[in-house]
Amino acid sequence: MADNKRVCCQPERGLVLRDVTLMAGSTCVLWGASLTVPLSGMTLLSGRNGAGKSTLLRAMLGLIPLQAGEILTHGLSPAQARQHIGYMPQSVTDAALLLPAVSHVRVAVDGVRWGLPLRLRSRREEADRLLALTGASAFAYRPLGLLSGGERQRVGLAQALAGKPDLLLLDEPLAALDQAGQERTVRLLRDLTENLGIGIVLTSHETEALSGAVTRVVQLADGGLHVRV
Numbered sequence: 001m002a003d004n005k006r007v008c009c010q011p012e013r014g015l016v017l018r019d020v021t022l023m024a025g026s027t028c029v030l031w032g033a034s035l036t037v038p039l040s041g042m043t044l045l046s047g048r049n050g051a052g053k054s055t056l057l058r059a060m061l062g063l064i065p066l067q068a069g070e071i072l073t074h075g076l077s078p079a080q081a082r083q084h085i086g087y088m089p090q091s092v093t094d095a096a097l098l099l100p101a102v103s104h105v106r107v108a109v110d111g112v113r114w115g116l117p118l119r120l121r122s123r124r125e126e127a128d129r130l131l132a133l134t135g136a137s138a139f140a141y142r143p144l145g146l147l148s149g150g151e152r153q154r155v156g157l158a159q160a161l162a163g164k165p166d167l168l169l170l171d172e173p174l175a176a177l178d179q180a181g182q183e184r185t186v187r188l189l190r191d192l193t194e195n196l197g198i199g200i201v202l203t204s205h206e207t208e209a210l211s212g213a214v215t216r217v218v219q220l221a222d223g224g225l226h227v228r229v
């Protein structure tokens with residue numbers, strides 16, 4: 001009955017957690033947590049190191065199962081929602097560091113969406129467009145492992161934008177950046193939210209660099225979530 005109701009009605013916009021219990025290994029990061037929050041603009045997911053921010057982003061993508069409860073993003077389950085989400089993880093695996101930056105973006109352009117794959121030429125053009133958008137064209141053909149932290153962040157952002165997502169989940173996009181790099185990234189993120197209408201959820205400890213740019217803060221603490229506007 002509840003499922004029928006959901007199909008018939010307008011899906012709830014934003015992020016909804018209902019009685020979510022979530023474990024990372026043997027650590028409980030959420031315990032019966034509920035939350036309803038819009039996802040327009042920029043949402044900062046804050047909390048101390050080890051609070052469970054990265055784990056929650058992965059659960060929103062269905063990469064980690066919940067122990068109890070449900071997560072809906074714009075009315076969709078994590079498995080459905082990830083078709084519409086671009087994700088930039090906190091780190092990449094060592095093997096991936098050998099590939100040129102542009103390969104990461106081309107693979108992502110082919111990506112996670114259903115439908116006919118793009119022609120090789122279109123895929124290359126789209127990857128180049130995304131690398132230009134994030135200011136990463138100059139080092140696109142160097143192995144990812146030889147790039148600085150800031151350069152890798154720009155490649156990661158280009159990769160997350162592949163597939164034209166409605167929502168970006170960015171895990172520590174300002175880490176490893178100097179002040180100028182942080183300001184440039186925050187300008188780019190503002191541009192994505194204000195001009196392209198892409199919602200952004202990001203984790204960061206760089207509250208000063210983000211001041212004025214963030215629409216709302218969701219605090220993860222003691223197994224619960226609290227919204228501050």
Ligand SMILES: Nc1ncnc2c1ncn2[C@@H]1O[C@H](COP(=O)(O)OP(=O)(O)O)[C@@H](O)[C@H]1O
Binds near residue numbers: 026027051053
């Ligand atoms: N795969 C895992 N196995 C065991 N423990 C994990 C795993 N991933 C994360 N943890 C632990 O879960 C807690 C939350 O981690 P994380 O989500 O990375 O926190 P945050 O991103 O807020 O720093 C930490 O105590 C971390 O050590």
Ligand SMILES: [Mg+2]
Binds near residue numbers: 053054171
């Ligand atoms: Mg983290």
